Amino acid sequence: MQPRLSVDIRRRLDHLTLRMQFQVEAEILVLFGPSGAGKTQTLQAIAGLMTPDAGVISLGDTMLFRQRQGEPPINLPPRRRRIGYVFQHYALFPHMTALENVAFPLGNSTQARRRAYELLDRMHLAHLAQRRPHELSGGQQQRVAIARALATDSPVILFDESFSALDQPVRDQLHADLRALQAERGLIVIYVTHNLDDAFAVGSRIAIVREGQIEQIGPLAEVCRYPANVRVAQILGIANVITAQVIGIELERVWLDWQGWRIAAALPAQPPALGEMVTAFIRPEEIWLVYPDRPLSRFANHNLLPGRIVEQWPGRRLFQVRIAVGGAMLEIAHPYTAYADLGIAAGSEVQISFQPESVVIVPAVSHATHDLRSHPPDHIRHAGISG
Amino acid sequence: MNWPAFWLSLQVTAFATFFIFVIGLPIALLLTRTAFPGQIVVETLLMLPLILPPSVIGYYLLLALGRGSPIVEWFQIRILFSWPAAVVASVVVGLPLMIQSSKAALANVDPRLEQAARTLGAGELRIITQITLPLARRGIVAGIVLGGARALGEFGATLMVTGNIPGRTQTLPVAIYDAVQAQRYADANLMVLVMTAVAFVGLWWVRQLERPRQAPSATQITT
Incomplete structure (x- = not known):
């Protein structure tokens, strides 16, 4: 039975109040959010480098920290928590070799050195064991730092923007290694990042952190498909956010009036009220260009809109097109092989279409916290400007 | 050449350097790793010997080591007008250099490490002995050498607390002063040369220590 890391803390910081509550099992949880949202402080609290004002942090049956009314306080020092922590700039000891760095948590015995060597070998670095950190590349330093964190024998490893300074191919490789390592050892991993690509590369679950609090936590795909509220959608940088008025509700459909067009959207879990202004987004990958000379099939009935191509450019994986629809801009992303014969060029008039399921209505506020906050969704009045 | 003065100077410098190290390093550690009320006052007091005229320091030491002071009355330590008094004077003037240099080096160690x-x-x-001190060692060694060099060159305060007894408490700088007073210029020239050579070697060594290494430090990747 794997232990579970349970965090429920509060801490007043200079510019915000940290209120974090989540649990992590043997998995990779991504803490995602803008800089200064309190992600690093959360990791520091878990490792014991920062003391919360109140709350509980426990790992399995072990209390790492407890400060609440009616119970004796507990605050284990970092060295007794032994939480593996991989720092942003690795924090390798520059005056020690790679091997000495990894052996640091293990002690001075021959056995310690052998174990350190094994861990370096696991990170494919055995041949560089005698190098000093400044003689290693960034990716190699990062591997030494991971091996050193593993040497603590902690079931928990925290990554604090650890890969952010590395080149993309190195980062991709490390992400793959990290996933393998996690599965192999059943590690509890918390991975802090503000890069969504990184989040997708490693994470199984994601927690969206904003101003010291978790806005939404859940499986990555689910959070991105169904953001709990407009702020989550903003933090995720979701494209094609539109505002529209509800003009009809059916069993599986919501009819929206968007710039005078009637478009169909999927019925969300919390149905909106008739006449309400709602925020929705249309996934760029799920907007189709309509061939003018071919019969329309499944999109024929609704969501057929005229547009004008504004610009197009090759993206990393998909081809990107920006299209003006009425007064709004929509982003479209499609595979390079699609529309090859359409001869699309900037300025040409096209028709676009999308399925109702591709229009996701985002709740203005999270359901659970509805009574706590009362921000009207008016801060997104730049309606229809794609993110 | 006044060999007794030369050897006495070396002896005083060796003892003074030792005490500068064992007193200065803990003070530097304390000042960088803790914050206490009145810290600025303490740091300023510790720096004072750098600026005060040697005669002022000498006068304070006469008070501290002389009859009626607690050191003499309670602990029965009578070192005035003997060579250990020169060690005390050298430690007092050398300590600020050691503390300054070590403090800067210790503060420079990345707290993330x-x-x-x-x-x-x-x-x-273990963190202090295996991480902090090894990473700050160049600054610490530089502080020891600078403090030791200052101890070697100590003149004014030493003159006041040792009494300038040739062969017993007369150090090289004092002997030079004596030689010039007595117009023994050949003697003075030689001793001045020896002093200059020793000081030059000491400073040259410090510069070697302070010179940054070729390779950049591992963790200082630009952000």
């Missing part, structure tokens, strides 16, 4: 060591199970003592 110490935090990393903490998460890796190290106690505070």
